[in-house]
Amino acid sequence: xxxxxxxxxxxxxxxxxxxxxxxxxxxxxxxxxxxxxxxxxxxxxxxxxxxxxxxxxxxxxxxxxxxxxxxxxxxxxxxxxxxxxxxxxxxxxxxxxxxxxxxxxxxxxxxxxxxxxxxxxxxxxxxxxxxxxxxx
Amino acid sequence: xxxxxxxxxxxxxxxxxxxxxxxxxxxxxxxxxxxxxxxxxxxxxxxxxxxxxxxxxxxxxxxxxxxxxxxxxxxxxxxxxxxxxxxxxxxxxxxxxxxxxxxxxxxxxxxxxxxxxxxxxxxxxxxxxxxxxxxxxxxxxxxxxxxxxxxxxxxxxxxxxxxxxxxxxxxxxxxxxxxxxxxxxxxxxxxxxxxxxxxxxxxxxxxxxxxxxxxx
Numbered sequence: 001x002x003x004x005x006x007x008x009x010x011x012x013x014x015x016x017x018x019x020x021x022x023x024x025x026x027x028x029x030x031x032x033x034x035x036x037x038x039x040x041x042x043x044x045x046x047x048x049x050x051x052x053x054x055x056x057x058x059x060x061x062x063x064x065x066x067x068x069x070x071x072x073x074x075x076x077x078x079x080x081x082x083x084x085x086x087x088x089x090x091x092x093x094x095x096x097x098x099x100x101x102x103x104x105x106x107x108x109x110x111x112x113x114x115x116x117x118x119x120x121x122x123x124x125x126x127x128x129x130x131x132x133x134x135x136x
Numbered sequence: 137x138x139x140x141x142x143x144x145x146x147x148x149x150x151x152x153x154x155x156x157x158x159x160x161x162x163x164x165x166x167x168x169x170x171x172x173x174x175x176x177x178x179x180x181x182x183x184x185x186x187x188x189x190x191x192x193x194x195x196x197x198x199x200x201x202x203x204x205x206x207x208x209x210x211x212x213x214x215x216x217x218x219x220x221x222x223x224x225x226x227x228x229x230x231x232x233x234x235x236x237x238x239x240x241x242x243x244x245x246x247x248x249x250x251x252x253x254x255x256x257x258x259x260x261x262x263x264x265x266x267x268x269x270x271x272x273x274x275x276x277x278x279x280x281x282x283x284x285x286x287x288x289x290x291x292x293x294x295x296x297x298x299x300x301x302x303x304x305x306x307x308x309x310x311x312x313x314x315x316x317x318x319x320x321x322x323x324x325x326x327x328x329x330x331x332x333x334x335x336x337x338x339x340x341x342x343x344x345x346x347x348x349x350x351x352x
Contacts, residue, residue: 055336060342062171
């Protein structure tokens with residue numbers, strides 16, 4: 001008995017025409033870090049000026065200058081630096097859909113391969129009698 | 137109260153789930169500049185000192201503590217004749233209620249030495265803070281705390297006491313961080329010396345702390 005060859009399908013690792021996208025992206029440089037440093041330092045300055053006691057007079061601004069200056073310098077440096085990569089939500093979603101699609105196609109391929117193996121052609125050939133063998 | 141602050145920090149660090157959930161902490165020394173005014177504009181002091189700060193984070197929970205010892209001398213034109221040493225202890229426990237905001241509670245204790253040269257004060261802090269990562273490893277924060285139930289070494293009470301803060305934490309290299317913090321404190325103290333009637337004896341302090349810290 002012999003069986004014919006079966007053309008089974010290989011599982012997919014990618015879909016033709018569709019590629020995985022990077023899941024992080026580097027946001028464009030912006031003045032946001034410096035703006036935020038200004039906002040936070042400004043909040044501290046406005047709060048200090050607004051809450052100073054009239055009877056005690058104006059408080060020393062030396063302390064705020066030190067820390068506020070450090071915050072503004074940090075904001076400026078961070079504005080010039082390349083921003084840190086952040087997760088790209090749309091790409092992550094796209095990749096998840098692509099992975100799901102490939103997994104679904106591979107399940108279909110596995111089912112189809114099982115069906116193909118069940119439909120293999122079997123050939124039965126009678127074997128010749130061995131020489132010298134005779135009825136007893 | 138400093139023991140309580142250390143206790144809070146240790147609780148966070150020693151949590152059984154801590155290794156798996158990644159507790160982050162930074163600790164390091166700080167140099168401080170301060171100015172202080174009390175009762176009237178003529179009574180003002182300026183000085184500097186050294187201390188340390190610790191902060192830790194576990195998921196949405198964070199804790200922070202600092203201690204600084206300040207040597208305050210009469211400022212130019214001050215009516216004060218001698219300076220004093222102040223030990224300032226602060227602690228906070230905060231819970232993130234949003235991506236950039238936390239509610240927090242803690243305490244403040246500032247003691248003066250010699251004891252009668254300035255007011256010692258202790259109070260409970262309740263407030264909120266906003267924080268934002270302005271760049272890779274650089275976080276800026278702003279806080280506003282109401283100082284509840286303040287107690288003074290010289291007696292009296294304060295209906296309105298507030299503490300504002302500006303903070304900065306920058307990862308300089310690897311585990312090394314640069315830290316800076318500013319605090320403005322206004323306490324509307326009122327006293328009734330000898331039962332002659334209530335008089336205003338406000339207190340106002342500003343402190344800047346700058347230092348280095350190691351992250352764990």
